[in-house]
Amino acid sequence: MSIVDVEFRLPDDVDAAPEADGQEFLVTRRGSRIPPQVLSADAWTLLQRFRVPSTLSAAIIGYCREHGGEPFTTLDEAFPVLVALTRSGLLVANGTDAALSLTPRFSRDERVGPATLVAPIRVLRDGELWTAVSDDGSPVAVKVVDEAISGPDLFLRETTALRRLVGGPVPDLVRELPRSTGGVLVLSFVEGDPVDLAALDERGCRHPLRALELVLTTLDAYAAIHALGVLHGDVHPGNVLVDEQGRVTLIDFGIADVSGSGLAPAPRAAGGEQLDPQAAAALLHGESLPVLDVAAEVYALATLAYRVITGSPPLDLELVRKEALDAITTRPPRMFVEVGQPSWPAIEAVLARGLAKDPTLRPTGAREFRDALAAAADHTPLETSAKASGSLLDEVDVDGILWATADAATAADTAADLRALASATGDVDAHDLAVLWGVRACAH
């Protein structure tokens, strides 16, 4: 059967939300690990024709009949988009497993090993995570790995790593229940925030010194697991949880490398901001990814540290894939001021070492990286000048002289002053008056 004969369908669990301008739609599939895709309104309209199973040609012809356009031209334009949609699981061959909507494998109050399920945290196509209660009443997490091809290896790696790391900065493995497509892990419950979010204060602002403190604690945790022969292989903020006391727990060891365990080399993630330059170079040249090593993990930890301290990644990777891979292999990390943070030369220098393209120039391990950052912390960030603010509000309200007399330039200046004041103070009156003066300035 050729692609011309294949009937495709848009699964029922695909949702779309219009962007603010209504010109594009954010399309996502529930339970998919693939990030939401941005489609033009036209592409989303075409995609919806596949709610009813259809061949590509029938869908295009139907679309053109309804909305106008020449079918061959439309097919030429739409074909790359449709192919991309099949790769992201938003458009699937009818009648295949991929076309089935996601349904939870378990239900509330169901028993799993020594635990009773309470509520799902997330349900994905290749696994689930639940809150649960163990027989002794303690809260536990039930993690289900369910993927025919990679599931058994993910499960084996995670259980092997967690057994190696007992007592370390990882969840306790309460019970493991292997299955043919992976298995079920019952784990001690870890309550916490992703480390990049934990660096925010109660006003939603990031404080470099507090962030650095969290980075050092995180690197302590990584130094501890490395000392036991485990490389995480999946370093990102969501896998580093910080509880209310500031303790760090590392989670998700499904692609970990456990030395001396007899397991094959760990599979590597082939994307993301943590991808090290050697892996990026291999992908650029169509080669197989290098084996995970300490240098690659240190690079990933440096990207994590950069993100925790600044809230941004060290490289702008909002690019097409080849350009992003190029950037990883060639571009230096952005200076803190480039991502809107106060300059901190001493820390930036250590991060730059961790992010070195040449792995031999990086710190030799998490411990050395941590100690270098701790030493650099003595030099505090350079303060930016505080914004001057004062109460303009009495003078600029609509009862005042200024409102009665202002010309266009004055109106524009007043609007700008009020916007600055509103941003600095959060004052509602300043916000509303800024809008008012802004509208007035535009109309002059």
Next chain:
Amino acid sequence: MATPPGERLAQLSRTATIRAAALTRWVGHDDLGTEGLAAVLYGAGGSAVGDHMDAQWPNLLLRRAERGVRNQLADYSRGATQGWMSWTRADADVTELVHKVYVSPAVSSLPAALPTTLLGAVRLGVPAWKVGADLAGIHRADKAVLYLATAAEADAAAGELAEALASEVPQGVPFTGQVGATGIVSRGLDHNGTSWRAALCHRLAEALWSAREQSGAHASAHRVAEEALGVLASDGFDVTTWHPVPVGATRR
């Protein structure tokens, strides 16, 4: 324009109306139009995103608020659309959930107020609600909206939430009916898929333009506002408390 104690949202609504009336003196109808003036009214009561506020902060606020009620949310599905995070109970018929309760804490109060709001929503069995999930969303006045099937249920939920949130700093949603002493909680309505507040702001914008035209360019903003409010009152809107009136009770 100092805010007197008491009916805070009524005062916010009046202030927004007077300011919009003042704008009609300087901006022509051709430039701004009814839609533009309605947008100014509808957006009143918002606040600006702070200079150093992290874009991920709303995400953290929602995670922490949800954590307190995670186990009680098993019967709800969570969705994300256009800057909102929403929770809908599996058995809810969303077409019937037209009675709204606004919860509007000041941004500085969100870390405490949001968990209290979600806890209250779950405890009261509210079938659906949504919360602003990005920086713009948490700065708008109507940053959290609960949806209920009847006015009685909505009034009861609003009363309980107002009490639970009485110690938090309010932001407040203009053109909604205040519940409780501070204005952190208020009532609204949807009708035919349209927000009552949006429809009201649109009608008020029409009335303001009309009043300006009749009163002349030099009429004071207060006078224009009074005339426009008089028109809304004669249409059947409650321009004193801004509580939504039953469907069909207004002429427009």
